[in-house]
Structures are given as structure tokens and as C-alpha cells.
Amino acid sequence: MTGADDRVTVWPARPATEPPEWEYHYSPNELAARWNLDVSTVRQWFLDEPGVLKHGHESVNPRKRPYVTLRIPESVARRVYAERTRSWAEGEAIRKQAGTAGRATKPRQNSG
Numbered sequence: 001m002t003g004a005d006d007r008v009t010v011w012p013a014r015p016a017t018e019p020p021e022w023e024y025h026y027s028p029n030e031l032a033a034r035w036n037l038d039v040s041t042v043r044q045w046f047l048d049e050p051g052v053l054k055h056g057h058e059s060v061n062p063r064k065r066p067y068v069t070l071r072i073p074e075s076v077a078r079r080v081y082a083e084r085t086r087s088w089a090e091g092e093a094i095r096k097q098a099g100t101a102g103r104a105t106k107p108r109q110n111s112g
Contacts, residue, residue, distance in 0.1 A: 025053060025071035035081070043070060045084070051076040 026034075028042040035042070046052050047070065056068035 023074045025073050026077055028070050028072070031072060031077055045080060046070055046072050046076070049076060049080060 028039050028046065031037075031046075032039040032042045047054075047068070049072075051073055053071040053073075054068050055071075056066065058066040058068065
């Protein structure tokens with residue numbers, strides 16, 4: 001018996017003639033596992049993204065969390081992933097030119 005960590009998610013193939021509303025829709029958990037991110041990060045990235053299906057309601061009470069189920073179309077997931085990785089790659093290229101590639105980008109705090 002294999003555990004959840006042993007599974008590999010593969011982008012499902014979609015026929016070119018299939019309309020976009022019938023493409024595969026990912027849950028935040030699926031994308032978080034695929035991209036090795038925290039689920040809350042994925043939810044933040046996609047909560048206000050156009051094309052994402054949202055079901056549920058925002059909480060009126062500030063002490064209660066909103067119960068909103070997200071379903072993210074494959075095309076939206078691919079677009080956001082490309083945007084996020086492009087910005088990381090561009091930043092890494094700039095850091096490489098400056099001689100700081102691979103180093104922490106957070107400024108050091110004075111100890112005194």
C-alpha cells in the first residue's frame with residue numbers, strides 16, 4: 001500500500017477540441033503537493049485570480065475563517081506557475097549578475 005507522498009501527479013492530457021470549461025480543475029491541495037508549497041500559499045495565490053471557481057462564502061465574523069472551496073483550471077495553474085517561476089528566474093539572473101546568486105536575499109540584522 002502506498003502513501004499519499006508516494007503518488008506522482010501528472011498533468012492530464014486534454015484533447016485540443018475540448019472546451020476550456022471542461023479542462024481539469026485542481027484543488028489547492030493538489031497544486032501544493034505538486035509544487036511542494038504550503039496549501040495556504042496556493043490559496044493566497046489563487047483566491048483573487050480570474051478564472052478560478054469559488055464556492056462558499058466569506059465570513060462576516062472576523063474571528064471565523066471564510067469557507068471558500070477553490071477549483072483551479074489547468075490553464076490558470078500553468079499561467080500562474082509560469083509567472084511565479086519567471087519572476088524567480090529573472091531575480092536569480094539579476095542576483096547572479098550582482099554576484100549574489102544563491103545567497104539569502106533577506107537583509108542581515110545587526111546583533112547589537
